[in-house]
Amino acid sequence: MRSWRSAVVVIVSVVAATLTTFGTAVGRAEPVGQGDTPGPVCAWQIMSNRDDLNVAFPDVNATYWVLPYALGPGDSISLSGRYPHARYFSLNTYGTDFNTVDTLRDNQIRPAGNDVNPFVDPAAAAGGSWQATVVNRAPNRSRNEIRGLPAAGAQRVPVGFLIVRVYVPDDPSSLSGGVELPTVVMHLGGAQVTLRPCAVPFNPRNYSGPIAAALTSVFDRAIAGAAANSFPAGSPEATFVNPNSTAGLFPNGDNKYIGAGLTYRKGRVVVIRGKAPTYPNTRAGASPAKPGVGLRYWSMCQNDKVTPYPVVACAADFQTRLDSDGYYTYVVAAPADLSRSSDPTATVIGWGDTNVPTKVVFLRNMLPSSGFYPSSVQAAQSKGGDPAVSMGAYYPRATYCDVVVLRSQGWRACYR
Template identity: 25%
Template sequence: MKIFIKRLPSRFGVLLLAIFMMGCLPKAPGYPFRPASELKGEAQKLSDNLEDYIKKWAKGEVSARLPENILPKGYDTERFKNVRLVSFENIDPQEQWVTRTAHNIDFNKLYGSFPDPHCTYLLAPLIYAPFGSEMIIEGEFPYCRFFNIQTSPPFDGEGYRYDKFAGNGEVAIVDSDIVPKPGNINPFLPNGKRMAKNRSYKVTYKMAMGNANTLDPSHSTPYRGDGNVRYGSAIQVQGPWGIDTKSGHGRGIWDFGDVWIRYYGIDHDKFPTGGVSFPKIYFQLKTGEKFAIIADYEGFIEASEQTMANRNIGNNDPASYNGRDIGWDKQFGIFLQIATGGARALYKNTEADKAYVRNLHKGITGRGADMPAPASLEPHATGCNYHGYLTNGMSIKKGKVYVLTGRMPTFPNTRNGAQTLEPAQCRYWSMTSYDASFPFSKVAGLENTSIMDDEIVLDADRNYVIVYSRKEDRPRNATPENGVTWVDYGDTCTQAFTLRWVSVGPEWSFDKTPNELNLPWKRTTWSGSQYDKSIIGNNDRNGFLGAYHPVRHYMDKKKFEDLGINISKKSLPDWE
């Protein structure tokens, strides 16, 4: 099995290190860097040349290996080698996917690039096909809590996808909307038969040029639609950093597309692959030729398989930007969130600083709250369209503990072989933390802790008390018997937390769902032009989420032990 880590490009890691060392951020590129009409014209030429080559290959007139003049100038030649055509009959799904399987946290072997370890990720990192062709994905519904398919968006020339991780989000089809093959059952329907044996599907993406939302209205909140046809593109443009050798990689502006599949909350007896084989991907031209394009991914895998042990670094209380009054920030882009973290860590908090972060993000990705859809939508490159991502940071000094209290939304409790998928307030909920000093780490985005909904102790009102500490600082009363979930924080002092709140509306959603309608971009992320800290940014339950807002507490170990037994969120001091 090929394994990958959804990693930040090394060039970006070097850039971030320079930011923190030099105390400055890169110049914001102007938007647009080139007219969309020009980019569309060049993309169409790439498409036409590729289609002509595929037809010649199908007739036996040219080699299966694609020559450089057919490939997009800008793709990572170190990560993708020997790019070649494969006939339909010879497609092996094992060669199409690289995977990161769900796993338990092991402090001796931690993975990077901000994964949720309760999820198995399947990535087809190279799809390449002309406009007008169709991409077909055939597989089986996995045995898990949540499953979806996402493909790089249709080509519009307005939005960019820099180095596959920064830009517009993929176009998704979620488990419940997929029509199964004749004679099969979709186990993800509300109250559907989860254990059905016949569970095959077939999904089609039309490779298209145009606006994602015009082509397919399902590409907007709640990202639901009828039928098994969606729109995407296997040709992508990387924007100004594709030719910028100072801040970007400078390889060129063109790139392949990709496909992401996620299995969250896998049934225990089907762990970690969901109990199904890899799906098969193939393309079909309008003239009938069927094919796939694959590559040797060893360079990609070698760079991505690197792990690290938990780092014993730091011993300090939280900085002011992670302090007692700080709540949560809503994520609308990985690049935007990292740039925000860099600005806040440098104490750049003025309106001009926030405008700079917005302009930097817009110049590199073509995204922004003031842009037309899809560039103004919550989904962003490599993020899941059905997640509400909420983030903040924390530091824990030795001898102290960090506590989260709040109310858990209802979820379908499936991992022990439930027969049906019951409607609930959400589909999945997890809290994962990462080594926040990633610019100084050889593995970026190093996981440190993770806990999901059904692993958390709840009281009769679904309230939780989650205690984080180093092992030697675990309070004696931090036990399930006392209503407490304890998490080993490890030895890394400063960590970045991400709450993943997965909703599939309307069946697995409610009025507190943290989606872009309830928590709009301009108002709920730190750099937003109308940012209102009171919505989710304060450390209290007076904002939008109310009882469901995870409130942060910080105190001495002894202070927590003094709370005694039968601990509840009402007994916790605000911040000591």
């Protein structure tokens, strides 16, 4: 049945949902009234980060842009963009179960013409151009193709989502890394529609109408189910473990995580110690393709484990203080319990709302080098064993600590 090409397709996206119409509404602006949802007059209709549509455990130092689509046999989506001035960027596709279909990361995207990819060549400057294509079949990587839908029969409707991720832009005020988001050309049933990036992304939580409310509810239920089952039942608190699964949470194929559940008690904080992997400090001028580093990116993030599963605070690699031996000490604390420890190497991560009953803190590892891989979260999960064993000194050891003990005796007393 082909009627979906000209009908209204309800698409639940990474952070909410929007209505997509493939027909005469595409490409022309229409007024948006109170309670209405805007039509697909532009690309990347939805943006998610800590400040805008904070859902599904995002990283504070990343921004995510979402393009919902529907693809029939032979359909495709052409993308034209420029390499951002940033630590990392990627294209990721997802099905209606919010699980990964395919990933095409920065250093896999071949440049256009005579341009050079700065994520491959450390001497290259960012800003060069690239082109890629979302296809409804097995992709040809030599042509920068990324698969848009799961294999035939894996889902009922031909609907998917494309997400552009940008981590740690060189200029914090430019979320997209100093370049415009990719231009989109949709090739659907013989028609061709060009969509420029939206000037203002659509956030359904800013609308009070029944459509926005219904779509937000559908999204929240889907994410809640995935998040509630993300960690093994009965896991001890303040102990980092492998998740059951990150399926259904729009996982990034280049990241792996371990996490620890936390609960608040007045006068008690969480102390986390571990050895810090090396990384390319792009905010200090290093190339994201710098050789010899452990991870492309890592961070420790505190999150609310209640819908819509927002991030509260993160300390990324470049924001984390280290001692002379290369170890970090995180103190997860509410303002009322904020430790004024004498240890100048401690990094404080905010607790957030103390009325939220359950929190989860994640250690995120991105793209380990071959030399670091045995100590990475990726290796811990591939082996299916205890990350505390396989990660060695790089495993984050967490403990609850009385704030008075921490203030008076330092972090070492918390581990006695």
